[in-house]
Amino acid sequence: MTAGSEIFPYQNNSGRHQRGRCGSVEVEGKLLTPGEVAAMFRVDPKTVTRWAAAGRISSIRTPGGHRRFRESEVRALLAGEGGLIDDDADS
Template identity: 75%
Template sequence: MNQTDERLLTSGEVATLFRVDPKTVTRWAAAGRITSLRTPGGHRRYRESSVQALLRGEPEPGA
């Protein structure tokens, strides 16, 4: 699967995986802990591979 086909997660979905508030996920992105993409409407989306790597305590793929 290439990066353009990869599933994108919302802040809420990422927050559920980490059991934190969605605002925490937004702060992580602002601090550079996890890479986010912006939708045309300005919402953050997170690549599933980046989230899974963070869950495993590994660096983001391609970082």
């Protein structure tokens, strides 16, 4: 495992468990909370959760069931490289 990576069992966006070897997956890079992502996009954290539920942004579930987002993916979306977010970001 490299520095800055973590291992979590996770669920995909459909809520079904996805398991790598030994029931966990190695995650490279920093993971952000919905609140941290929301601050970057200047929206409510619930909006970020809705985006994840709709499949507009990928998320990882911690063992406790909380969503986490890859910082590299979020930064790419902010730079306009993902085309994920529409003008209804505040809804």
